[in-house]
Amino acid sequence: MAHHADDQYYVPHGTKWPIIGSLGMITMLASAAYWVNDSTVAPWTFLAGALILIYMVFGWFGEVIRESESGMYNDQVDTSFRMGMLWFIFSEVMFFACFFGALFYARVFAVPWLGGEGTGAYTNELLWRGYESVWPTAGPDQLGGSFQTIPAFGVPFINTLILLASGVTVTLAHHALKKNNRGALVSWLLATVLLGFVFVFFQIEEYKEAYQHLGLTMGSGIYGSTFFMLTGFHGMHVSLGAIMLLVIAIRCMRGHFNPEHHFGFEAVAWYWHFVDVVWLGLFVFVYVY
Amino acid sequence: MSIESTHSHDNDAHPAAPGDHHDHKPTGFFNRWLFTTNHKDIGTLYLVFALIMFFIGGGMAMVIRAELFMPGLQLVEPDFFNQMTTMHALVMVFGAVMPAWVGFANWMIPLMIGAPDMALPRMNNWSFWILPFAFTMLLSTLFMDSGGPAAGWTLYPPLSLQGGQSFAFVVFAIHMMGISSIMGSINVIATILNMRAPGMTLLRMPLFVWTWLITAYLLIAVMPVLAGAVTMLLTDHFFGTSFFNAAGGGDPVMFQHIFWFFGHPEVYIMILPAFGVVSEIIPTFARKPLFGYAAMVFATASIAFLSFIVWAHHMFTVGMPLMGELFFMYATMLIAVPTGVKVFNWVSTMWKGSMTFETPMLFAIGFVVLFTIGGLSGLMLAIASVDLQYHDTYFVVAHFHYVLVPGAVFALMAGTYYWLPKWTGHMYSETWGKIHFWVSTISVNILFFPQHYLGLAGMPRRIPDYSTQFADFNMISSIGGFIFGASQLIFVGVIVHCVYKSRKAAQGLVWEGGKGLEWTLSSPPPYHSFNTPPLIDPTTISHPEEAH
Numbered sequence: 163m164a165h166h167a168d169d170q171y172y173v174p175h176g177t178k179w180p181i182i183g184s185l186g187m188i189t190m191l192a193s194a195a196y197w198v199n200d201s202t203v204a205p206w207t208f209l210a211g212a213l214i215l216i217y218m219v220f221g222w223f224g225e226v227i228r229e230s231e232s233g234m235y236n237d238q239v240d241t242s243f244r245m246g247m248l249w250f251i252f253s254e255v256m257f258f259a260c261f262f263g264a265l266f267y268a269r270v271f272a273v274p275w276l277g278g279e280g281t282g283a284y285t286n287e288l289l290w291r292g293y294e295s296v297w298p299t300a301g302p303d304q305l306g307g308s309f310q311t312i313p314a315f316g317v318p319f320i321n322t323l324i325l326l327a328s329g330v331t332v333t334l335a336h337h338a339l340k341k342n343n344r345g346a347l348v349s350w351l352l353a354t355v356l357l358g359f360v361f362v363f364f365q366i367e368e369y370k371e372a373y374q375h376l377g378l379t380m381g382s383g384i385y386g387s388t389f390f391m392l393t394g395f396h397g398m399h400v401s402l403g404a405i406m407l408l409v410i411a412i413r414c415m416r417g418h419f420n421p422e423h424h425f426g427f428e429a430v431a432w433y434w435h436f437v438d439v440v441w442l443g444l445f446v447f448v449y450v451y
Numbered sequence: 452m453s454i455e456s457t458h459s460h461d462n463d464a465h466p467a468a469p470g471d472h473h474d475h476k477p478t479g480f481f482n483r484w485l486f487t488t489n490h491k492d493i494g495t496l497y498l499v500f501a502l503i504m505f506f507i508g509g510g511m512a513m514v515i516r517a518e519l520f521m522p523g524l525q526l527v528e529p530d531f532f533n534q535m536t537t538m539h540a541l542v543m544v545f546g547a548v549m550p551a552w553v554g555f556a557n558w559m560i561p562l563m564i565g566a567p568d569m570a571l572p573r574m575n576n577w578s579f580w581i582l583p584f585a586f587t588m589l590l591s592t593l594f595m596d597s598g599g600p601a602a603g604w605t606l607y608p609p610l611s612l613q614g615g616q617s618f619a620f621v622v623f624a625i626h627m628m629g630i631s632s633i634m635g636s637i638n639v640i641a642t643i644l645n646m647r648a649p650g651m652t653l654l655r656m657p658l659f660v661w662t663w664l665i666t667a668y669l670l671i672a673v674m675p676v677l678a679g680a681v682t683m684l685l686t687d688h689f690f691g692t693s694f695f696n697a698a699g700g701g702d703p704v705m706f707q708h709i710f711w712f713f714g715h716p717e718v719y720i721m722i723l724p725a726f727g728v729v730s731e732i733i734p735t736f737a738r739k740p741l742f743g744y745a746a747m748v749f750a751t752a753s754i755a756f757l758s759f760i761v762w763a764h765h766m767f768t769v770g771m772p773l774m775g776e777l778f779f780m781y782a783t784m785l786i787a788v789p790t791g792v793k794v795f796n797w798v799s800t801m802w803k804g805s806m807t808f809e810t811p812m813l814f815a816i817g818f819v820v821l822f823t824i825g826g827l828s829g830l831m832l833a834i835a836s837v838d839l840q841y842h843d844t845y846f847v848v849a850h851f852h853y854v855l856v857p858g859a860v861f862a863l864m865a866g867t868y869y870w871l872p873k874w875t876g877h878m879y880s881e882t883w884g885k886i887h888f889w890v891s892t893i894s895v896n897i898l899f900f901p902q903h904y905l906g907l908a909g910m911p912r913r914i915p916d917y918s919t920q921f922a923d924f925n926m927i928s929s930i931g932g933f934i935f936g937a938s939q940l941i942f943v944g945v946i947v948h949c950v951y952k953s954r955k956a957a958q959g960l961v962w963e964g965g966k967g968l969e970w971t972l973s974s975p976p977p978y979h980s981f982n983t984p985p986l987i988d989p990t991t992i993s994h995p996e997e998a999h
Contacts, residue, residue: 260679301700
């Protein structure tokens with residue numbers, strides 16, 4: 163049930179930011195559509211759209227932060243924000259579930275059927291004779307040529323340790339915030355940001371290795387498709403999470419948040435734990451198993 | 452409990468003119484509509500947008516029915532015909548029905564739970580203002596060299612991947628619609644869970660609020676899956692991945708599984724709020740409490756749960772393993788149980804009620820009868836062995852149009868007539884409302900009922916030409932379609948008249964039998980619906996327990 167800090171409800175005034183966001187979004191996505199259709203101007207208009215979106219994010223969040231710091235939000239608003247963030251993370255979970263679902267479907271059904279298992283006997287006999295179901299695979303036609311996979315217990319394992327460590331450091335930062343130990347708060351946060359960027363750096367190095375030495379590309383059949391889709395979207399989420407953590411760290415340096423009220427910090431911490439958990443799934447099902 | 456009666460409007464007063472205590476109301480067109488954070492204004496934007504899309508999608512349906520009026524190719528090229536079927540579906544699903552329900556959610560949920568506005572009003576603005584851009588992009592593909600998407604709204608590969616330039620625009624437009632829907636749904640959930648007035652416990656909420664809570668959950672669960680599915684299409688088309696390409700180890704059928712994991716909950720996203728609206732209207736005009744309120748809530752939740760495990764009944768003919776066919780067949784049939792509970796409860800609510808038949812009630816009763824026909828043909832389609840015959844025929848077209856047009860769309864119209872006086876402060880013309888109902892109901896059956904026979908006789912869907920044996924029923928269907936299409940102009944006429952011309956002021960309690968918080972407010976309600984939490988007691992609950 164709702165708890166009210168005041169007798170009156172809180173309703174924010176009008177805002178210009180959403181319409182600016184829509185303009186940025188349509189500029190960016192229409193440009194992306196022209197871009198994949200080989201337009202030469204589109205990369206620049208794409209950039210313009212992205213800049214409009216970034217301007218919108220700064221403006222909108224800036225306004226909310228100013229209102230929050232001036233104490234305009236009551237407990238009910240805080241709860242609405244919390245629910246909003248949790249359900250947003252749930253939508254992200256379902257987004258990744260879609261790609262994990264594709265991975266599992268390919269490994270459990272599609273590839274074995276192509277190899278003639280179960281109901282796929284005639285598929286194999288008539289269309290792909292001689293193809294044996296294995297994983298990893300680039301499919302019966304070996305699309306993209308032969309490739310090698312990235313060993314799990316090299317860089318990916320180090321990246322796992324890095325993300326797990328970053329989960330610990332962000333929690334230490336949270337404890338420091340609750341004890342109002344600002345120095346430790348900022349230090350642990352910056353450590354988390356650093357770990358995040360190191361993770362992304364390693365991931366980029368891994369991609370370079372895959373493309374330049376292992377022959378593993380997005381075009382490497384279903385293995386390359388699922389590998390780059392899952393790790394690529396995860397890497398984008400880590401990058402976004404690290405940028406969000408950096409913003410929170412800067413806010414902490416400016417004296418924002420107090421031991422009782424720090425929803426912005428918690429939201430970003432939740433998000434960080436979410437990308438952490440997704441990585442564990444990736445590590446197990448994409449790299450190890 | 453006092454019911455605020457409305458101040459009477461002067462004839463020249465704008466219908467949405469400020470009421471009693473509207474100190475925050477913005478002035479100027481851009482402030483009012485572009486920058487708004489007000490749930491009613493955003494609700495109005497959604498509803499007007501949905502109505503425009505309803506006519507754009509309807510215009511495409513008219514092209515389809517005109518081409519199918521006679522066998523042979525008369526009016527349009529086959530490829531353009533395919534673009535029309537594809538776009539008609541995308542526009543009606545994502546542009547008309549879904550935004551219309553979000554419009555209802557915006558208008559009614561805060562009024563029904565005693566809140567001042569939605570929980571996240573600024574995000575609410577963004578959820579709406581993405582849509583006009585997304586649909587501009589989607590509709591613009593019709594004017595591109597390659598034409599619009601023509602592979603059906605389900606975008607099955609490999610056919611959809613053979614689309615030209617427009618394909619990427621369609622994918623990104625769907626991404627934008629998804630972002631809009633997810634933000635709208637987060638807002639609905641946060642509003643319902645966090646903004647209820649003290650005493651408005653979950654099991655005291657009006658059913659419309661309950662159905663939207665569950666709908667919003669479905670939306671957040673499946674829209675990201677659709678986003679993922681179309682993203683994989685995009686990378687298969689432009690970046691060389693092999694998700695849906697067997698030569699690379701992928702599987703085109705995998706797309707169908709992922710798409711329908713979204714697509715089946717999607718059909719409940721369009722119909723659950725309809726159940727909610729009908730569950731509000733029937734008790735009002737039967738002047739009896741809703742029969743089995745708790746059963747209605749649990750039936751809704753059961754339908755939502757089951758909707759996640761029945762998706763492959765859309766693909767019985769792709770060659771699934773036998774166990775898959777059996778599982779999805781029986782799981783699908785299970786949905787008839789909670790749906791039957793609902794129909795039974797609506798009928799029981801009317802049983803021995805002192806009923807009157809104003810336009811909202813007519814549409815609600817039309818919904819119960821005609822939606823049930825669509826439900827029963829759904830049961831036939833659920834039988835895997837006979838679906839081999841029905842699959843991709845006009846029987847399927849008849850089935851889903853029965854649940855969507857005299858189902859979801861009739862419920863939207865019922866809800867519009869029911870709450871229009873509340874929204875505008877004016878009564879609509881009951882005579883014209885009834886004319887609209889009767890013309891629509893008769894023509895919608897002329898339009899869709901013959902399609903059952905066409906399908907059973909073997910006419911495939913999504914074709915511009917057909918064997919001459921199907922000529923008679925197609926002509927009848929087209930005539931029904933033209934009448935139905937034209938009769939929706941009456942709907943617009945009634946709304947425009949009500950908003951701008953009607954001189955009959957609406958009371959706060961518009962309908963004698965109306966129960967619930969929205970009727971305790973003036974018509975139109977104050978700009979910020981409730982500035983302080985209202986008192987909740989048995990007289991302000993929408994569905995009090997029936998006294999036995």
